[in-house]
Amino acid sequence: MPGGVSSPVRSFKSVGLSPVFIKEGKGARLIDVDNNSYIDYVMSYGPLIAGHCPPTVRAAVAKQIDKGSSYGCSSELEIRLAQTVSEAMPSVPMIRFVNSGTEAAMSAIRLARGVTKRDVVVKCAGCYHGHVDALLVEAGSGALTHGNPSSPGVPASITSNTAIVQYNDLAAAKEIFDKLGDKIAVFALEPICGNMGVIPPQPGYLEGLRELCTKNGTMLLFDEVMTGFRVNLGGAQGLFNVQPDVTCLGKIIGGGLPVGAYGGSAAIMNNISPAGPIYQAGTLSGNPLAMSAGLATLALLTDGTIYTQLEALGARLEAGLKDAAAAAGVTVSVQRVGSMITPFILKGEQPKPITNYIDATSFCDTAAYARFFKAMLDGGVMLPPSQFEAWFISSAHTEGDVDQTIDVAKEAFKAAKAAA
Numbered sequence: 012m013p014g015g016v017s018s019p020v021r022s023f024k025s026v027g028l029s030p031v032f033i034k035e036g037k038g039a040r041l042i043d044v045d046n047n048s049y050i051d052y053v054m055s056y057g058p059l060i061a062g063h064c065p066p067t068v069r070a071a072v073a074k075q076i077d078k079g080s081s082y083g084c085s086s087e088l089e090i091r092l093a094q095t096v097s098e099a100m101p102s103v104p105m106i107r108f109v110n111s112g113t114e115a116a117m118s119a120i121r122l123a124r125g126v127t128k129r130d131v132v133v134k135c136a137g138c139y140h141g142h143v144d145a146l147l148v149e150a151g152s153g154a155l156t157h158g159n160p161s162s163p164g165v166p167a168s169i170t171s172n173t174a175i176v177q178y179n180d181l182a183a184a185k186e187i188f189d190k191l192g193d194k195i196a197v198f199a200l201e202p203i204c205g206n207m208g209v210i211p212p213q214p215g216y217l218e219g220l221r222e223l224c225t226k227n228g229t230m231l232l233f234d235e236v237m238t239g240f241r242v243n244l245g246g247a248q249g250l251f252n253v254q255p256d257v258t259c260l261g262k263i264i265g266g267g268l269p270v271g272a273y274g275g276s277a278a279i280m281n282n283i284s285p286a287g288p289i290y291q292a293g294t295l296s297g298n299p300l301a302m303s304a305g306l307a308t309l310a311l312l313t314d315g316t317i318y319t320q321l322e323a324l325g326a327r328l329e330a331g332l333k334d335a336a337a338a339a340g341v342t343v344s345v346q347r348v349g350s351m352i353t354p355f356i357l358k359g360e361q362p363k364p365i366t367n368y369i370d371a372t373s374f375c376d377t378a379a380y381a382r383f384f385k386a387m388l389d390g391g392v393m394l395p396p397s398q399f400e401a402w403f404i405s406s407a408h409t410e411g412d413v414d415q416t417i418d419v420a421k422e423a424f425k426a427a428k429a430a431a
């Protein structure tokens with residue numbers, strides 16, 4: 012396997028270590044093949060909002076496997092999951108299930124281009140929507156309007172239709188609409204960014220984008236693969252009360268099994284095959300095991316009490332990390348929305364918020380984060396092996412787990428500081 016892994020971040024490359032191999036996940040813990048136990052804040056990068064192997068999800072999947080793993084025909088499970096998502100997200104009365112967040116984003120972009128009959132896609136630097144060719148772009152030198160491929164193998168002809176703006180920069184968004192307004196099919200973003208570390212939208216940003224998109228006949232795409240059912244039952248769109256035209260989902264709605272979905276109004280979604288002409292299909296789409304894991308997971312969320320619990324745990328961790336960093340003389344910006352949290356370890360003495368990709372890449376001390384990560388791992392806490400990821404708290408985490416994490420962090424921040 013290239014790099015020894017099935018997905019790059021798992022290699023621990025950006026913290027300069029050898030990766031840990033896991034044999035079991037249970038509740039808030041991971042156990043590696045050497046029998047080390049870790050309090051887990053990776054949580055499979057988001058899906059496991061109720062921790063590893065919650066009893067009801069386990070039971071639902073076990074029950075379903077006895078009835079078959081895939082039918083090549085429709086099942087009632089898809090209808091029930093579609094209804095559950097629609098009830099939580101009013102902007103998604105119609106939904107198509109796929110197998111990953113990447114597939115959701117790729118398909119949603121095709122949908123937006125097909126419906127608007129326009130080609131240009133705008134994305135925010137640092138937002139991640141999976142490894143979709145058209146979105147593997149970085150800003151071109153000076154030119155605001157054309158992205159360059161950020162990976163070999165992506166033709167420049169594909170990214171030439173992708174423009175990049177900084178997240179949270181409404182003026183830059185206006186500028187791109189001024190230049191290209193009638194050519195822009197879709198403006199895609201994470202409504203709360205989690206994939207450069209947690210960066211909340213600034214007040215008015217999402218509302219401003221909504222207005223610009225409506226005015227220009229552009230589709231607003233919220234990629235809620237991470238934030239959907241994570242920050243709120245209704246996702247970031249519910250939290251901030253801004254409705255996109257198209258929503259991408261994944262992660263939590265599959266309860267730890269492979270899933271993705273995209274949805275929107277019937278008028279938009281009925282353009283997808285076989286209702287409409289825009290082609291998209293999948294052998295394992297709407298897979299009964301994934302649907303049953305998703306349904307069992309969402310059933311744990313629908314009364315909303317979990318979000319109160321996660322908010323309290325998140326606030327406790329945030330406060331503890333801030334104190335621990337201050338005691339060690341480490342400058343941090345601890346950024347959090349509910350149970351998504353990132354402590355950005357900053358260069359210099361001056362604390363400042365990370366608001367976009369430029370901030371993230373210029374203010375953060377990634378070498379210090381690598382030292383912090385190692386000390387946390389040695390102390391029995393599994394963090395994402397990169398500064399630019401969200402940590403996830405689950406309902407399986409206890410106050411005791413959080414307090415233990417903070418205790419380990421007190422020493423880990425000292426280790427982060429030591430070689431600085």
Ligand SMILES: *Cc1c(COP(=O)(O)O)cnc(C)c1O
Pocket residue numbers: 110111112113114116139140141142201205206234235236237261262270271
């Ligand atoms: C994880 C993620 C994706 C990609 O999902 P996969 O299932 O890994 O393909 C897309 N968008 C966002 C916002 C994500 O967090």
